[in-house]
Amino acid sequence: MNIIRTLFSKPDIDNRIRALGQELTEFYQGKPLTAVVLLNGAMFFAADLLRHVKTELFVDSVCAGSYVGNQSSGQVNFRSGLKLPVTSRHVLLVDDILDTGVTLAAVKAEMEKQGALSVRTCVMLDKKRQRSAAGLASADWCAFEVPDVYIVGYGLDADELYRNDPEIKYMENPGREL
Ligand code: 5GP
Numbered sequence: 001m002n003i004i005r006t007l008f009s010k011p012d013i014d015n016r017i018r019a020l021g022q023e024l025t026e027f028y029q030g031k032p033l034t035a036v037v038l039l040n041g042a043m044f045f046a047a048d049l050l051r052h053v054k055t056e057l058f059v060d061s062v063c064a065g066s067y068v069g070n071q072s073s074g075q076v077n078f079r080s081g082l083k084l085p086v087t088s089r090h091v092l093l094v095d096d097i098l099d100t101g102v103t104l105a106a107v108k109a110e111m112e113k114q115g116a117l118s119v120r121t122c123v124m125l126d127k128k129r130q131r132s133a134a135g136l137a138s139a140d141w142c143a144f145e146v147p148d149v150y151i152v153g154y155g156l157d158a159d160e161l162y163r164n165d166p167e168i169k170y171m172e173n174p175g176r177e178l
């Protein structure tokens, strides 16, 4: 049986996101900003966070990932790309979780290649574990740090389930029946 336990409740998430939104508002005030959301995992986090960022900004998304089931394959695939040009704009990548760091490093390099003025990263969760050599070492902003466990809820899935759970949870026996 799979046991799922809460790490961060809805009020924990709401409070932290409001504070993070204020930090981002101050940082990006007066700068041409495009928030690029990494789908699907960051959609709930980004929707809540970006409503607290009180600057003029564009919102775009990319779909990139390295996970198959609950294992990282180490290879990043782009399943869909940007709709807006990022030339002459500051880019804030919004992702769900920094794990090996391979996905964010690849997306960041792609935005730089496309001519962004700057590329910074904001993640909902920073998983405390050894990053891959090719991975992004740390994010510029992070809502919460988590231990090296398998997280679900608030956008994060286990075989596409649990994304709509309003809390951030972890699975005690990932890989067993989901
Ligand atoms: P990285 O490239 O940093 O290893 O992986 C980042 C992506 O892997 C995340 O955006 C997320 O989609 C997925 N991922 C990493 N750790 C977890 C986890 O604990 N739970 C879930 N559901 N996905 C994860």
Ligand code: MG
Pocket (backbone or CB within 6 Å): 038, 039, 040, 041, 042, 064, 065, 095, 096, 097, 103
């Ligand atoms: Mg992801």
